[in-house]
Amino acid sequence: MPHYPEDQSDKNLENIRRNNYCAQCGRRLYIYLDMKTKRKYVACPTPGHEGIAREYQPQATDYQSNIRREVELERQHGAETSRALARIPKQGQLTQVDAQRILSLVYPGCPEDEIVRCAILCRDFGLHPLMKEVFLIPFGTGEKKTWATVLGINATRKLMAQRGTYSYIDDTPRLMTPEEQERIFGEVDAKNIVAITKLRTKDGLEAPGYGRWPKDQNPYGMDKGNTKANMAFIRSERNAFGRLSPDALPPDVEIIDEAYAEVPQIGKVDPKTGEIVEGEVTEVKGETAEAAEADQEIPQEAEPTEKDGAPVTPEQLSHIGELMKDNDMDLAAIGKYMNADKKWDIRKLGDLVNWQYLELVQAFKKGKA
Numbered sequence: 001m002p003h004y005p006e007d008q009s010d011k012n013l014e015n016i017r018r019n020n021y022c023a024q025c026g027r028r029l030y031i032y033l034d035m036k037t038k039r040k041y042v043a044c045p046t047p048g049h050e051g052i053a054r055e056y057q058p059q060a061t062d063y064q065s066n067i068r069r070e071v072e073l074e075r076q077h078g079a080e081t082s083r084a085l086a087r088i089p090k091q092g093q094l095t096q097v098d099a100q101r102i103l104s105l106v107y108p109g110c111p112e113d114e115i116v117r118c119a120i121l122c123r124d125f126g127l128h129p130l131m132k133e134v135f136l137i138p139f140g141t142g143e144k145k146t147w148a149t150v151l152g153i154n155a156t157r158k159l160m161a162q163r164g165t166y167s168y169i170d171d172t173p174r175l176m177t178p179e180e181q182e183r184i185f186g187e188v189d190a191k192n193i194v195a196i197t198k199l200r201t202k203d204g205l206e207a208p209g210y211g212r213w214p215k216d217q218n219p220y221g222m223d224k225g226n227t228k229a230n231m232a233f234i235r236s237e238r239n240a241f242g243r244l245s246p247d248a249l250p251p252d253v254e255i256i257d258e259a260y261a262e263v264p265q266i267g268k269v270d271p272k273t274g275e276i277v278e279g280e281v282t283e284v285k286g287e288t289a290e291a292a293e294a295d296q297e298i299p300q301e302a303e304p305t306e307k308d309g310a311p312v313t314p315e316q317l318s319h320i321g322e323l324m325k326d327n328d329m330d331l332a333a334i335g336k337y338m339n340a341d342k343k344w345d346i347r348k349l350g351d352l353v354n355w356q357y358l359e360l361v362q363a364f365k366k367g368k369a
Helices: 010-019 063-077 079-084 096-106 112-125 153-161 178-185 228-244 289-295 314-326 331-341 354-366
Strands: 030-033 040-043 052-055 134-139 146-152 166-169 192-201 206-214 254-256 276-278
Touching: 010 030, 010 040, 096 112, 112 134, 112 146, 146 153, 153 228, 153 254, 192 228, 206 228, 314 331, 314 354, 331 354
Parallel strands: 146 254
Antiparallel strands: 030 040, 052 166, 134 146, 166 192, 192 206
């Protein structure tokens, strides 16, 4: 049958039409109006063809994405660690030695056996710690503190793609309709948000996956855009992967949604669903994001009486990144200001010193940078 989206807005309909194709013949889709129900639907123009599909496309890697990763590396781990990693490949296949070197620098407190285990995983599955594909996560404290190797959800999709092309069909992941829940589960779940993911391989094998998230529980990362529905999507997608190709993913390795977690500060994650369940994280409750930001310590912006040549701190690098984002400025523009205008000869942000940082803050404040 044709696909009738719950969201009938023109923007959503066009997005579905543009990003999907006919699941039977691969032709482009069109938007039609059902004259009886007055609802719009997306379908193939060939009579009798049912279903829509969206092929998984790996994330593209280009110059700008590499630069953004460099800035993120300096922000999270500091300029010293970033410089130590300068000669190690930032993408592509790693040797076990290179992977161990990266993991040792980024996670200095992690036990050697867990670093080796994670490095072997990187070598065997083509994963890269600096591309937010694999992480070493601490949880617990004192003698009970342990570490776990976890995968990002995008790395999970990448590993599935290594088995062959696969597609998401019927505009999934998406929330299940009450009719679908009644037909599949025999009842409608009133306490949980329920999502469904349907996958199909290039050979025609199909597998559905289902995920639930409690309606009364807020997931971590809502201030960054995470939602209850997204957590249900993650669960349903992981469930579908497991049914479609049980041996495609590393055994006994947990999965997280890396988009809404600050590594390495996140804590223990659920191995089946990927959500954070405990750890060294703080979440502001009962106040707005603006109020939370107002309580944070503001970096010093006063004009220096003497030029302080101390290297910039990770907090100062993070502050510069926020200012660039607020002022819609990319690295090329700030590089022109630092080198062409100020003659500082800065190759990367981690080369800045304190007095230059203070001048940059003042320039942003006055709208000159």
